[in-house]
Amino acid sequence: MKIRKTQTSSNKKKVYRLRLPAETRNLDIIRKFVVGIAEQCGFSEEDVYNIELAVDEAASNVIKHAYTHQTSNEKIIDVAVRERSDGLEIVIGDKGKGFDPQAVKPPDMGEYMKKLKSGGLGLYLIKKLMDKVSFRMRPGVRNEIRMIKYLKQDG
Amino acid sequence: MKIRKTQTSSNKKKVYRLRLPAETRNLDIIRKFVVGIAEQCGFSEEDVYNIELAVDEAASNVIKHAYTHQTSNEKIIDVAVRERSDGLEIVIGDKGKGFDPQAVKPPDMGEYMKKLKSGGLGLYLIKKLMDKVSFRMRPGVRNEIRMIKYLKQDG
């Protein structure tokens, strides 16, 4: 018996995938999907809420930004949730135009008030709510935001 | 502009896909996913409930039957929901052993009581709750139950 193989395939099994049209009305479905998994994993109520919000923000960004100036491509959002022994890894993917995460500055609330630009809060929130956040951009093919939330040791 | 092409791709967009481990604890996630979509489509509360139950039954069957005598394959359930102008088409797929739907007899409640076999109710219920039900079996590769629920005209 190949232990290694078995482990790999049992890791593989703990992936939850969701793919749906990039429309705001589907945010609710995405949130419920992620909340259901996070609850099963044993996250505290507060962390479930944080994960829910981070995913909502990332999905809202796809809906709002990924497919502007684009009519032909399939406008979809991909959500993949992987159970890890130490928490959850969540990847939100799109096939849209991509962006440069480095170029997005954290919002300055003072300046914010002056400019009255409503926006720029989403990525900032995601970084506050999750433990690890990274990006991978292949415009038109697949752009991803990957985030990890760790289970707290003391449950 | 190719109207036909556009139509096809806009149909394509209205597909919702879910893939997760074939475990009973995930039934709740599957139900919420389908309920969310059915509600958006404008089904009556009763029909949402019927769709929810039919999908639960099909998914429970995958969990209970599809992967017995099988350790290597990925034990997953696939749910695809397609919005149609006249209703919802739902496909529940697995990679398990498959079965012969023709060979499954509708339960006879009298006989049932005698045999006291708990089972055989799921497919019967699905056929009662949905408007169209069909199967496609490719054991080990992909087995599907496909079901359609029509929106009522007077909606």
Add this chain to the structure above:
Amino acid sequence: MEKFSVTRTDEGAVTLLSLKGFLDAHTAQTFENVLKTLMNEQRYAIVVDMSELDYISSAGMGIFMGFIEEVRENQGDIKFCCVNPRVYKIFDLLGFPNIFEFYATREEAIGQFKNIRDHS
């Protein structure tokens, strides 16, 4: 987060089980264990109150089928009460009203076991 629960109340020889939430192929296990315990304790006069049961799938209904013979062989019964219309419709589709008795109130259902109660 708790998706299903059973509350057990013994009233003399009659056991009342109040179901709450979602009874599906996952939570059926919990319910089966409760019934197994009753069998071990030889408590066969069972009333199942479904007023707070929101949902049942065939896996849940199968549990009743799995125990009813043993229960009746021991002069007991499983009687249902307060089933909400949505859930009742599913029982009805599967012909359960031909096999089980349904009552509108707990009192009525429990009352059916009057003989058993007097005996004990």
Add this chain to the structure above:
Amino acid sequence: MEKFSVTRTDEGAVTLLSLKGFLDAHTAQTFENVLKTLMNEQRYAIVVDMSELDYISSAGMGIFMGFIEEVRENQGDIKFCCVNPRVYKIFDLLGFPNIFEFYATREEAIGQFKNIRDHS
């Protein structure tokens, strides 16, 4: 099924908006329309009761940012009350308490507009 709703109550010059449910990028539209209507009616003394608001994402919070300047230019304000701790945490993360006033009760929040009420 209704995921979000706004109830509007006018008390003299003050308008109370009670939010309920989930305020996200989808339902933000509904809320934006309510605020647009208030701007058209030149009602700038606004209290937002969030006691029944379960959830807010940045799209919902952006709505407040989008109107606050116009409101304040017209000697009005948007004041918040009865925000549940979970939702407040998010406002806090984004520094909203530096920009907006939060009150524990409706009465307190409405009371802040006393001058405006007396004027009208």
